[in-house]
Ligand SMILES: [Zn+2]
């Protein structure tokens with residue numbers, strides 16, 4: 001015998017009229033589940049509704065912080081906020097912030113480690 005069980009609420013649906021069923025599930029339960037996945041994610045910082053639905057894959061989103069959640073564009077662009085608890089938090093928009101390293105610096109510093117140190121120093125000088 002096939003179990004008439006609604007997979008959403010777990011209730012027996014063998015007595016329920018076909019019109020109210022979606023397979024073995026309550027039509028109402030199925031619709032509710034669908035509505036939930038169509039709900040928009042809210043910003044984890046300010047709580048505002050974002051443009052992304054819960055069902056939207058995180059690879060398709062901008063401003064999604066893994067392990068934390070979705071950010072709205074405003075919070076995402078807010079460069080002093082960090083979701084890490086590190087002592088030196090990485091600003092969320094740091095991947096969009098650029099600074100210039102001269103070709104001369106690269107060419108005149110054959111040692112990669114030395115070059116790395118120079119680049120880092122340049123970064124902090126830019127921050128001043
Ligand atoms: Zn149900």
Ligand SMILES: [Zn+2]
Nearest residue numbers: 043046072075
């Ligand atoms: Zn926000």
